[in-house]
Amino acid sequence: MRHLLSTRELSREQAVELLDIAEDMAAVQEREVKKLPTLRGKTVVNLFFEDSTRTRISFEAAAKRLSADVINFSAKGSSVSKGESLKDTAQTLQAMGADGVVIRHHASGAPYTLATSGWIDAGVVNAGDGTHEHPTQALLDAFTMRRRLHGAASRGRALDGVHVVIVGDVLHSRVARSNVWLLATLGAEVELVAPPTLVPVDTSSWPARVGYDLDAALAGTPDVVMMLRIQAERMHAAFFPNSREYARTWGLDDARFDALPPSTMVMHPGPMNRGLEIAARAADSQQSTVREQVANGVSVRMAALYLLMSGDRGDA
Amino acid sequence: MSERFLITGATLASGERADILLDGGVIAGVGSIADASGATVVDADGLIALPGLVDLHTHLREPGYEQSETVLTGTQAAAAGGFTAVFAMANTFPVADTAGVVEQEASLGRAAGYATVQPIGAVTVGLKGEQLAELGAMARSRANVRVFSDDGFCVSDPLLMRRALEYVKAFDGVIAQHAQEPRLTEGAQMNEGALSGELGLTGWPAVAEESIIARDVLLAEHVGSRLHVCHVSTAGSVEVIRWAKARGIDVTAEVTPHHLLLTEDLIAGYDPRFKVNPPLRRAEDVEALRAALADGTIDIVATDHAPHPVEAKESEWQAAANGMVGLESALAVVHAAVVETGLMNWADVARVMSSTPARIGRLHGHGEAIEVGAAPELTLYDPAAASEFDLDRLAGRSTNSPYLGRRLPGRVVATFHGGYPTFLDGAVRPRDEVARNATSAQGVVHG
Amino acid sequence: MARAVLSQADISRALTRISHEILESNRGSSDLVILGIPTRGVILARRIAETIARIEPDAAPPQAGALDVTMYRDDLTRTRTRTPQPTELPPGGIDGKTVVLVDDVLYSGRTIRAAFDALSDLGRARAVRLAVLVDRGHREFPIRADFVGKNLPSSTRERINVRLTEIDGDDGVAIDDTAATEGGEA
Numbered sequence: 049m050r051h052l053l054s055t056r057e058l059s060r061e062q063a064v065e066l067l068d069i070a071e072d073m074a075a076v077q078e079r080e081v082k083k084l085p086t087l088r089g090k091t092v093v094n095l096f097f098e099d100s101t102r103t104r105i106s107f108e109a110a111a112k113r114l115s116a117d118v119i120n121f122s123a124k125g126s127s128v129s130k131g132e133s134l135k136d137t138a139q140t141l142q143a144m145g146a147d148g149v150v151i152r153h154h155a156s157g158a159p160y161t162l163a164t165s166g167w168i169d170a171g172v173v174n175a176g177d178g179t180h181e182h183p184t185q186a187l188l189d190a191f192t193m194r195r196r197l198h199g200a201a202s203r204g205r206a207l208d209g210v211h212v213v214i215v216g217d218v219l220h221s222r223v224a225r226s227n228v229w230l231l232a233t234l235g236a237e238v239e240l241v242a243p244p245t246l247v248p249v250d251t252s253s254w255p256a257r258v259g260y261d262l263d264a265a266l267a268g269t270p271d272v273v274m275m276l277r278i279q280a281e282r283m284h285a286a287f288f289p290n291s292r293e294y295a296r297t298w299g300l301d302d303a304r305f306d307a308l309p310p311s312t313m314v315m316h317p318g319p320m321n322r323g324l325e326i327a328a329r330a331a332d333s334q335q336s337t338v339r340e341q342v343a344n345g346v347s348v349r350m351a352a353l354y355l356l357m358s359g360d361r362g363d364a
Numbered sequence: 365m366s367e368r369f370l371i372t373g374a375t376l377a378s379g380e381r382a383d384i385l386l387d388g389g390v391i392a393g394v395g396s397i398a399d400a401s402g403a404t405v406v407d408a409d410g411l412i413a414l415p416g417l418v419d420l421h422t423h424l425r426e427p428g429y430e431q432s433e434t435v436l437t438g439t440q441a442a443a444a445g446g447f448t449a450v451f452a453m454a455n456t457f458p459v460a461d462t463a464g465v466v467e468q469e470a471s472l473g474r475a476a477g478y479a480t481v482q483p484i485g486a487v488t489v490g491l492k493g494e495q496l497a498e499l500g501a502m503a504r505s506r507a508n509v510r511v512f513s514d515d516g517f518c519v520s521d522p523l524l525m526r527r528a529l530e531y532v533k534a535f536d537g538v539i540a541q542h543a544q545e546p547r548l549t550e551g552a553q554m555n556e557g558a559l560s561g562e563l564g565l566t567g568w569p570a571v572a573e574e575s576i577i578a579r580d581v582l583l584a585e586h587v588g589s590r591l592h593v594c595h596v597s598t599a600g601s602v603e604v605i606r607w608a609k610a611r612g613i614d615v616t617a618e619v620t621p622h623h624l625l626l627t628e629d630l631i632a633g634y635d636p637r638f639k640v641n642p643p644l645r646r647a648e649d650v651e652a653l654r655a656a657l658a659d660g661t662i663d664i665v666a667t668d669h670a671p672h673p674v675e676a677k678e679s680e681w682q683a684a685a686n687g688m689v690g691l692e693s694a695l696a697v698v699h700a701a702v703v704e705t706g707l708m709n710w711a712d713v714a715r716v717m718s719s720t721p722a723r724i725g726r727l728h729g730h731g732e733a734i735e736v737g738a739a740p741e742l743t744l745y746d747p748a749a750a751s752e753f754d755l756d757r758l759a760g761r762s763t764n765s766p767y768l769g770r771r772l773p774g775r776v777v778a779t780f781h782g783g784y785p786t787f788l789d790g791a792v793r794p795r796d797e798v799a800r801n802a803t804s805a806q807g808v809v810h811g
Numbered sequence: 812m813a814r815a816v817l818s819q820a821d822i823s824r825a826l827t828r829i830s831h832e833i834l835e836s837n838r839g840s841s842d843l844v845i846l847g848i849p850t851r852g853v854i855l856a857r858r859i860a861e862t863i864a865r866i867e868p869d870a871a872p873p874q875a876g877a878l879d880v881t882m883y884r885d886d887l888t889r890t891r892t893r894t895p896q897p898t899e900l901p902p903g904g905i906d907g908k909t910v911v912l913v914d915d916v917l918y919s920g921r922t923i924r925a926a927f928d929a930l931s932d933l934g935r936a937r938a939v940r941l942a943v944l945v946d947r948g949h950r951e952f953p954i955r956a957d958f959v960g961k962n963l964p965s966s967t968r969e970r971i972n973v974r975l976t977e978i979d980g981d982d983g984v985a986i987d988d989t990a991a992t993e994g995g996e997a
Contacts, residue, residue: 049892055564065894072879081932086882114882134680155682156564156636158551164633165678178682182563203897225564233689249569320831353884359892 049355051163051172054181055230059208063233067191068203069351070344075358077347086349087116090147090357093170094120095137097153102318103175106342107150107184110349116357117146134158138167146170148357156180156313171356173349179220185317186226188348190234192337193272195344196313207342208235213265214256215298216276216286216325219246224276228256241265245287262298266308273308274315275300275326295324305330313337366802368392368789369780370400374408374744376734377711384413386783387742389408389805394736398560406788408551408744411777414714416448416741418721418730419691419751420511420540420618421594421666424450425479426472427465428457433671433761435469436576439478439693441669441760443786443793445691445744446628447777449480449722449730450669454491454568456514463485463505473649476795477802485509486538487528491517503535507805511728513540515594515651516641518576525580527545531590536726538616540592541580543601544642548572553641553682555628563631565681568643570598573654581608581615592724593617595668598643599652606661609680616667619653621690621697626650626766636677636684637766640670664721667694671762689765692757695745696772703747704773742782759792782806812906814973817961817984822944826855829942830862832958837909840864842937843873844908849896850928850977853877854911854975855944874901878912878933883925910936911958915973917943920952945984947971 049062058066076084092111094104104120111118123137130165134153141149141154149170151159156178163172188325193210194202212231218224218240228229230239232255239257241248251258259265278294288294294302300314308314314326322328329340371384376394381611385393385400393400395620418444425433429530433441435452442450452469454460460469466483473481485502489495491514504508512532519525528539549572554560555566578591581604584591593605596617608615622640627647630638634805638644656662670687690697698717702708708716714733722731732738753767779787782805817825835841840863847856856875864872881887881895912926923941930936942958947965961984965971970987974980 069895072882072897075898076882079933084882085928088885135681136677148758153680155680157682158680160634161680178564179566204421219561222564222831227561248558249556249567250558250561253558253562354895355892358887359890 051159052183052352052356053163053172053174055183055186055226055233056181058230058233062234063187063190063230064204064206065346065356066187066351067194070187070191070347071183071203073154073350074344074347077175077343083113083115085115087111087114087352087357090116091143091145092116092118092148092150092353093144094118094119095123095141095149096149096175097123097151097158098176100152100176102342103152106345107173107175107349109346110353111148113346114350114353116148116353119146128216134161135165135167137164138165139314141170142168148173148353150175152176173356176222178222180222181226182222183226183230184345184349184352185223186230187317187352188341188345189227189274189317190230191344191348192315192341193313195340196337197271206234209220210236210272211239211268211270212272212274213241213270214274214276215238215241215262215265215300217246217250217282218242218276218279220279221276221284227274228254232256237250239270240266241298243288243294246282262304266304269309270312272313272315273300277317277319277321278325291324298360299324300326300330302327302329305333308335310335317341367407367416367783368396368400368403369783369785370403371408371413371744374411374413376413376428377714378783384734384742386780389740389783391734391738391740392734395736397483404655405500406778408603408746410748411744411746412710413734414446414710414719414743414745415731415734416743416779416781417446417695417717418449418725418727419447419667419669419694420664420721420725422450422452422453422669422691423455423513423671423717424469425671431673433779435472435481436476436478437574437667437759438671438791439473439476441689441691441758441778442479443781444757444776445478445693446695446745447780448741448743448781449482450691451482451484451511451725454484454486454513459486460484461489461491462488462503463498466502466509467505474802474806475799477781477798479781480727480730481552482725483509484511484513484515484540486755487512487514487519488524492775493508493519493521493524496524496531498535499531500534503537505624508804510535511535511540511568511592512537513594515540515542515805516634518542518544518546520576522583523577526583526587529584529591530587533589538590538592538724540594541576541581542594543573543576545572545576548575552643554631555626555645557632557646559628563634565631568641570645572597572599573642574604577604581605581613583609584615586614590614591616595623595642595666596653596662597623597645597649599649602652602656602661606656609661616663617661618664619657619662620668621665621694622664622688622766623653623700624650624657624701630766631679634681636679636681637688637764639684639686640688641667641686643772653709654702656707657702658712664716664724665694665698666721667691670737671760672716673762677764684754689758689760689762692759693753693765693767693772695743695776696774697767699747700773740780743776744778745774746777749775751775755784782793813985813987815840815928815983815985816963819982822960822984825944826858827862829958830859830866832859833859833911833940833942834863834866836940836957840870840873842908843911844876844901845875845911845913847874848912848914848957849873849877849879849920851973851975851978852913855915855978859888859913859942861910874903875951876900877990878926878929880922880925880929883928885921885925898929904914904934905930905936906934907937909938909940911940913942913943917941917946917956918949920950923954924952944973945971
């Protein structure tokens, strides 16, 4: 794998392989010695144009546990104009000899630009670009679902027939996009539920059903309910009237949570707005995978970095 | 170089073969011309002779943005594309909103000599959409402005638009509207549809263009004014304009070459060369625009030639500038989009790229049919020279062409402006020669 | 051209002999952990553990497992990306145990070197031994096997092809002379 830019371009075999390698990485995380020598002498740069302490720390832990050297480059607030800074920064990284670049950017497609511009030779991992994709988040979500469903027998399996409901701001969510493509590739049945204002105008090509009624979707007893973070500024742009109405209509409140079968997983990419899209009871329940998602994030990112940075470069 | 040029064996837009003699300030002969002693002979066997092309929508960037383009380099690009007149958009710095700026622009064009530069005046002061610019002063200036536009920005205030439409009636002016409802396009990055949803790019909905056009044609009808719609890009806009024309509203419309050929699919790789405003649309829109140009709903092709320096496009999509250079490639792109597809013939091309744009802009001495006594403005085009469009074909200062590496069906071979070549055998003529010829040609006209 | 060098019976005899030798050198089966290196080493380790259990039915049977060395290899950026396999240790781990590493073919010794690194990250074995079905020579590291099924001097352009019923449908070892393909196991 040369780059990891989106889940859209992953085949089922590639996705399952990555999840299987993540299982091996997870096993390493349970040992006393949590480090592998695999990427010794390699340099991974965390290039963050947008703050995200959790994602950066997760990638940092993943790279360090593979023995790579990690350089954190926070480009936010840099004084160079936006357009120049990506190219100039890329050339700086190239000069420093980066082997892998993990990029988080506010602009959709920036990782593509970095990977295809010819400015750098390094493998590029998209750690979230604008409202486009966040592939490692979707991979860790799929990994978490697979582990909960199949436990030790997870290896080699996909998510065939697993019914996943994703709820919230689909329009602006890179997590939703990456999950839709990946989950569909893995055979899951994906349903999106959102206010009509927060769904792209045309989702006819998406491998997912779209609905506006959360109660109807939950009545279908999904295996997984994934709540997306809703951002307060959406309210001011008239996407919905106010947070009370949002929570009432599209929030996983106590009543909705209690009506779910105990086997239904409750997921959230974090950080959560408790009381808005998710009630505290649901978030802290046994059904919630929120903490596992964080731990699994490191394993999945180790697998991604391994696949990107091993193998000879001629072999795309 | 001599003052007489004999173009032999050219194919006219009508399909007839003819020799054309340019002598001094006019076309002195069309037909079979044996006796042309002292004339420089240009062999035009297999070439199509069209009246010099007229672009109603060019960004020359001077004054203010000379790192992108100047009047000189922009008109060299025009010459390379077969254009003999360009209408220069007002979004310079300072903005072309006073008589002084438009006169400066016109005189820079005359000094360069590659093409007639007809300034467009801003509709509102500083393109800010707040108060009318001195439209009358620009109209009465030596630049003789007849087209007014805030291009790049929409005159979105309906009252201001009404007043502008009314005001320019005093001097037979026209408002060229960049139709884009600003609130519906906040942060817009590409056409809104299935692809924008996938790519996570904020959508530029077709309705933001169509609703402004609908409003403007109704305003034009109400006040009995002339309206021109810039760069129409959607099938819905075509329907609105068709309806307005059927009602007898005095509206004209343009389409760019790129909206006739390229679709939004090209954006999938986030290559900023394809970032333009209005954005590339769906294949259905391209089909509708071609049909509208062929049936006359859309009157003309205009390039929206928008040069940008390299760094404005070497970035992530969102930070990249909107716009494409288009003068050098326009004729070949139109050839590919509507001639090769059998929708239009070369006489139609002459109409939509020369005579009608000159008429809409009230520009005299351009867009005249190739006949004895007509202005000596013409273009020779080789419709059989299919080749990959490359950097050598770009004559302006900027290289932000979406066609680099794309095969286009033909190429401009020569351009004559004021009776002299500005572009010959695939090369822009030297600057001092063109300037000298322009001075003598202007002497003929004015003397 | 493939040339058969070990039959099913030869393999069975070799593994039985190796099992006896392990028992002898360890003075019984106590504290023995037999770790196979994926893919075929894991099968051989399981068979050896079963054989030992049959030979000493009254003693505690030795524990078998798998030790993947992919992440410890020194050629990760030289060949195509390798997919790691699971490492499976017996519940008691390897601390204080005698670990017998099992692989199908011993060649350059690089895999075994990687295995030492992998092993040391998992704990502190009392002793580490090496058993291989075939030793084909051409060592690039100072490594030798304690228990060898068959010494098989070979040319580097030959490929040793080990087949095991659990994976390949039948047992057998053959030499392929394939100048065109990469030679043998690393």
